[in-house]
Amino acid sequence: MTDPSLAAALEKADGTLDASLARLFELLRIPSISAQPAHAADCARAAEWLRAELSTLGFAAKVCPTPGHPMVVAHDAADETDMRPHVLFYGHYDVQPTDPDTLWDAPAFDPYEKTLEDGRRVIVGRGTADDKGQLMTFLEACRAWRSVSGRLPVRVTVLIEGEEESGGANLLPFLKAHAEELRADIALICDTGMADVRTPGITTGLRGLVGEEIRITCATHDLHSGLYGNAARNPIELLCRALASVRDGQGRVTLPGFYDGVRVPDEATRAAWRRLYPDDSGLLAPVGLSVAAGEDGFSAIEQTWCRPSFEINGISGGYEGDGFKTVLPSRAMAKVSFRTVPGQDPQAIRDAFRAHVRALLPADATVSFASHGASTGFAVPEDGPFLPAALQALTDEWQVPAVTIGSGGSIPVVAEVEEALGMASLMIGFGQADDRMHSPNEKYDMQSFHKGIRSWIRVMAALAQARRPA
Incomplete structure (x- = not known):
């Protein structure tokens, strides 16, 4: 009644x-x-x-x-x-x-x-x-x-x-x-x-969040790319290499210990989600996409609802104005984020990311980091x-x-x-x-x-x- x-x-x-x-x-x-x-x-x-x-x-x-x-x-x-x-x-x-x-x-x-x-x-x-x-x-x-x-x-x-x-x-x-x-x-x-x-x-x-800002510096100032190209370190190149290496060819994050404590949902839960999203187009098609880009073995909705992630949110360096300028930049910057799930330690992820970048830097390159929040899944x-x-x-x-x-x-x-x-x-x-x-x-x-x-x-x-x- x-x-x-x-x-x-x-x-x-x-x-x-x-x-x-x-x-x-x-x-x-x-x-x-x-x-x-x-x-x-x-x-x-x-x-x-x-x-x-x-x-x-x-x-x-x-x-x-x-x-x-x-x-x-x-x-x-x-x-x-x-x-x-x-x-x-x-x-x-x-x-x-x-x-x-x-x-x-x-x-x-x-x-x-x-x-x-x-x-x-x-x-x-x-x-x-x-x-x-x-x-x-x-x-x-x-x-x-x-x-x-x-x-x-x-x-x-x-x-x-x-x-x-x-x-x-x-x-x-x-x-x-x-x-x-x-x-x-x-x-x-x-x-x-x-x-x-x-x-x-x-x-x-x-999911929780770990936000990081990373800045790589090489020369003391921007250089003429004709006079210094090849001979001088390019911080944009170094930054791109470092960021690209955080994921492997199967979409998994490569940082040591990143997946420690991460659980896969039980099959009943995954089955319920498949009924809502039988294929990846349900999530991706409305935004003009078609293929899930993250971890192999997980659907698009699983990747967003229960899997941890790494994303590059912004990147800059060198000349970004209209037209063209043959500059070799002295600095490059990126803002990145990790989405964490229950079982992960946000501070351990931050530390592992910083150690990963530092280990890849050659001579004449320095790096600084700024934190932008951390929360657990x-x-x-x-x-x-x-x-x-x-x-x-x-x-x-x-x-x-x-x-x-x-x-x-x-x-x-x-x-x-x-x-x-x-x-x-x-x-x-x-x-x-x-x-x-x-x-x-x-x-x-x-x-x-x-x-x-x-x-x-x-x-x-x-x-x-x-x-x-x-």
């Missing part, structure tokens, strides 16, 4: 979708780029916008300063007699920089709706999928519940960060300093996606009390069996919530593989936004009936 309050909340979400979109567009128009100091005031404005919005929903909401950009914290009304399960919802209001701006079809902070060739309606603009559209699905679900029953099915604490896209250095200290205030039965993390365009999923595995326990209830709620909404999936991305908040608060997480999001997060023309499907609101309405109702942890 359907709970009449649940049915009423779902109906309310449907009937007020236009107003929900209008609020999302307001938030999307704020250029809250946390990595750029020029937008510090915009980050503060986004935090205040969310505080005010949460206040209208009946939360006791506040903006909390940090050494960087502020956090937003909000609490549902409760007292010591309130026995509802307690959830901590996490999202982030900051967004990535927009460059190159010339590749956007419209200004990045002037969101608009469009129809894709396959008929999907989408919202285009920076932050639509990562993470403003996602976090607003939860807030709008809270609005629907409040409007029809006056209270939420579960106790809710909201934490919205402003530095996720620029390293999140202040999140863990903030969690530790406010542990008593933020601790709940389960954390709900919205910064994830669906298994495919039709299949909802809860992410139970994440993370696996969420699949036997927690709330996971089955949330999966069923998603199944009920999408009318497709919800699945547990992996994620190639890194979401440090999951490990930090466990470390600081001793809490497990449910990672539930409605992003799609073609959302172009961090790229020009980022988008979020209208279906993801609408059914995302409805999904959170159902998830909150389901969690209210789930067995609380002892």
Whole structure:
């Protein structure tokens, strides 16, 4: 029998979708780029916008300063007699920089709706999928519940960060300093996606990240390639050799000990993923590719969901302007990253990479490194009390069996919530593989936004009936 309050909340979400979109567009128009100091005031404005919005929903909401950009914290009304399960919802209001701006079809902070060739309606603009559209699905679900029953099915604490896209250095200290205030039965993390365009999923595995910047220097200054070519070391050549040697011909990373502790998923899990992605085109075709380029023996989706990786994210040196210049550069630089999985040691990987590069350098070449963060891969326990209830709620909404999936991305908040608060997480999001997060023309499907609101309405109702942890 359907709970009449649940049915009423779902109906309310449907009937007020236009107003929900209008609020999302307001938030999307704020250029809250946390990595750029020029937008510090915009980050503060986004935090205040969310505080005010949460206040209208009946939360006791506040903006909390940090050494960087502020956090937003909000609490549902409760007292010591309130026995509802307690959830901590996490999202982030900051967004990535927009460059190159010339590749956007419209200004990045002037969101608009469009129809894709396959008929999907989408919202285009920076932050639509990562993470403003996602976090607003939860807030709008809270609005629907409040409007029809006056209270939420579960106790809710909201934490919205402003530095996720620029390293999140202040999140863990903030969690530790406010542990008593933020601790709940389960954390709900919205910064994830669906298994495919039709299949909802809860992410139970994440990859971590090791970021490195490497700079090789040879001569004291740039040289004329005719006068010094052959005789002088070329740092771009040395850099390319070093980076190319990190992978072998089978796509495996060559660093000693790199695969120590790495586990292959069981066959049942791999079979479930093959049903979602029968061949590599399901992941690669939408981005114009056709052949998996990583490790032999693993499908494209396995390579992103459960295997560690090495990638070159940027490289520069010498003359890069228009036209041609016969220069022999004195320096070359690259930014590289390793995606780690549970069982790997990020610091050991960093040390092994640096040792690998140093061992390949000849005389007259020096190298320096700069670290850009490190995090471990993370696996969420699949036997927690709330996971089955949330999966069923998603199944009920999408009318497709919800699945547990992996994620190639890194979401440090999951490990930090466990470390600081001793809490497990449910990672539930409605992003799609073609959302172009961090790229020009980022988008979020209208279906993801609408059914995302409805999904959170159902998830909150389901969690209210789930067995609380002892």
